Amino acid sequence: MRKMIFCAFCAMCLAAGCSLPNLDSNGVGELRISFAGKGDVVSRSGESLPDTSGFKLKVSGTDGKVIYDGLYGACPEALEVAAGNYVVSVVSGEFTKPAFASPQYGDEQCVVVPAGKVADVKLQCRQMNSGVKLNIDKGFLTACPDGVLYLKSSQGKLMYSYSEKRIAYFQPDCISLILSRGSKDEVLVSRNLLAQEIWSLGVSVADNKSTSGSNTAVGDISVSIDTSRCWISDGYVIGGSNGKGSGSSEALTVSQALDSIGEEDVWVNGYIVGGDLTSSSASFEAPFKSRTNLVLGPRSSTSDKKACLSVQLPSGSLRDALNLVDNPSLLGRKVSLRGDIVDAYYGIPGLKNVTEFELQ
Numbered sequence: 419m420r421k422m423i424f425c426a427f428c429a430m431c432l433a434a435g436c437s438l439p440n441l442d443s444n445g446v447g448e449l450r451i452s453f454a455g456k457g458d459v460v461s462r463s464g465e466s467l468p469d470t471s472g473f474k475l476k477v478s479g480t481d482g483k484v485i486y487d488g489l490y491g492a493c494p495e496a497l498e499v500a501a502g503n504y505v506v507s508v509v510s511g512e513f514t515k516p517a518f519a520s521p522q523y524g525d526e527q528c529v530v531v532p533a534g535k536v537a538d539v540k541l542q543c544r545q546m547n548s549g550v551k552l553n554i555d556k557g558f559l560t561a562c563p564d565g566v567l568y569l570k571s572s573q574g575k576l577m578y579s580y581s582e583k584r585i586a587y588f589q590p591d592c593i594s595l596i597l598s599r600g601s602k603d604e605v606l607v608s609r610n611l612l613a614q615e616i617w618s619l620g621v622s623v624a625d626n627k628s629t630s631g632s633n634t635a636v637g638d639i640s641v642s643i644d645t646s647r648c649w650i651s652d653g654y655v656i657g658g659s660n661g662k663g664s665g666s667s668e669a670l671t672v673s674q675a676l677d678s679i680g681e682e683d684v685w686v687n688g689y690i691v692g693g694d695l696t697s698s699s700a701s702f703e704a705p706f707k708s709r710t711n712l713v714l715g716p717r718s719s720t721s722d723k724k725a726c727l728s729v730q731l732p733s734g735s736l737r738d739a740l741n742l743v744d745n746p747s748l749l750g751r752k753v754s755l756r757g758d759i760v761d762a763y764y765g766i767p768g769l770k771n772v773t774e775f776e777l778q
Contacts, residue, residue, distance in 0.1 A: 445533020449477065449497040451490075451506060452673050452716065452725075454542045468510050468523070470671070471689075471717055471752075473543070475508045491689075495715075495722040501533035508541050516574045518584040522546045548611035549585040550593055552578050555622030567621065568596040568603075585616060595619060666754040666776050672716040672727050675759050676767050682758040686769055688727065690751050691715035693742045695728055695764035704749060709741035711764065718750045728768035729755060736775060752778040 453470055471491025478484045480503045486493055490508060509524035523543040531537040550569050558565075559580050567578045571591040578586065594608040611617055669687035670678060678684070692713035694701035700713050702721045712729040720726060731737040742749060757772035 445501040446498055447501045447531035447533055448536040449485075449499050449504065449506075449529070449531055449539065450495065450536055450725075451475065451477070451493065451497075451539045451541065453671070454540045470543075473508050473510050473523075475506075477504055477506050479504055491717040492719055493717065495717075495720045495725050496536075499531055501531055504529050504531060506539050506541070508543060509546070510543065513547055513587070513589070516569070516571065516576045516586060516588045518576065518582070518586055520547075520587045521549065521585075522587070545614045547587045548590050548593070548613060549587045549616045550595075550611075551585045551616060551618045552582070552595070553618065553620045554578075554580050554582075555620070558621055562597070562599070564599050566598045568598060570594045570596055590615075593617070595621070666756070666774075669754045672714055672725075675727050675769070679759050679761045679767055683756065683773075684759065685754050685756050686714070686727065686759070687752070687754045688714035688716060689718045689720065690740070690742070690748050690753055691718065691720045691726065692749075697765045699723070700726070700728075700764075704742070704746050706742040706746070709737060709743045712740060712742065714753075714755070714769065718752075723766060726766065727759075728763040728766050729757075729772065730763055730768060730770045732772060736772060740775060748777075754778065 471489065473490040475486060475488065475490040475493055476484065477486040477497065479499075485497060485499055485504065505526065505528055507524070507526040510522055511520075513520060513522040522545065524546045525541045525543045527539055527541070529537050529539050552567065552569075554567070567580075568575045569578055569586050569588070570576075571588045571593050573589050573591065575596075576586045588611070590611055590613050592608055592610045595606045597604050597606055606621075607619070609617060664684070666685050666687075669685035670681075672686065672688040675681075675684075675686045675688075690712055692700050692702040692715075693706045693711055694708045695711045695713065700723045702713070710731055712731060713723065714727040714729050715721075716725060731740055738744065740748065740753070754776045755769055755772050756774040757769045760768050760770050762768065763770060
């Protein structure tokens with residue numbers, strides 16, 4: 419709702435040819451883009467959430483001029499732009515036809531950048547497509563040995579094998595479950611699905627019917643709706659930290675870690691972007707002098723200390739393996755670290771008491 423109101427506000431002003439308050443068309447402002455932090459909803463679909471650094475980010479002015487078009491992970495921490503109105507959009511990947519295990523996430527926001535000020539955009543990436551999960555009873559194959567199940571929309575169809583466990587994804591549309599036997603197709607059930615909806619269906623043969631091979635009638639087929647898994651109201655937001663941090667595969671992002679001060683013995687994932695920390699500065703370019711600390715950034719291109727997490731490297735094998743003095747090739751590498759998130763280490767939130775790491 420916030421996004422729709424904001425975009426409508428921009429559109430009305432542009433259509434009317436009016437100028438927005440407190441903007442200087444000759445001035446310059448700063449645009450900072452990040453993903454939403456702690457407290458947002460996380461997908462329950464069972465699909466693993468993609469790495470946001472690989473999302474495609476596009477920033478353009480309302481005049482159509484493109485400011486940035488590329489990977490989120492390669493975008494500068496701050497974009498210096500002329501004061502005005504901008505559209506920021508992000509998408510996890512292309513989705514052009516029905517496919518299994520292919521949730522698509524994205525967001526689009528309108529933002530006003532005032533002259534001489536910073537505009538922060540917090541992306542809240544929800545699932546853009548819809549999905550269907552079939553739970554096929556073991557007896558169905560015996561009762562309908564020549565039957566084939568399809569899921570179909572106006573964009574195409576997918577065959578759903580009896581052993582398939584993945585979710586089938588479609589653009590929001592009317593999705594039909596079809597039983598095909600020979601030259602005859604029968605629609606068992608249909609439903610209009612919206613973005614973010616995951617529809618779970620059980621397919622079985624009615625118990626009170628006597629079935630034998632291909633003689634099973636369509637009327638004998640039972641389709642049950644599992645309402646506990648029809649996640650109509652669920653949001654699929656990238657960036658939430660709910661239940662995360664317990665393992666390297668569920669590591670918090672740097673942005674989530676900055677919102678999770680006080681958490682202990684958690685995994686944090688980010689990019690090694692610098693070192694040589696002091697209370698007022700950090701170095702983001704080689705050569706480095708200190709073996710005792712690192713700077714962990716939300717993306718490989720980050721060079722703003724305030725957007726980063728400081729890391730204390732304990733003496734021993736971990737320090738030997740990760741310090742940038744002896745391992746300069748690690749600059750820009752992605753790493754997961756296990757430790758305690760503290761409110762301050764060299765002037766910014768940090769990770770201390772690090773016990774484990776995994777380079778990626």
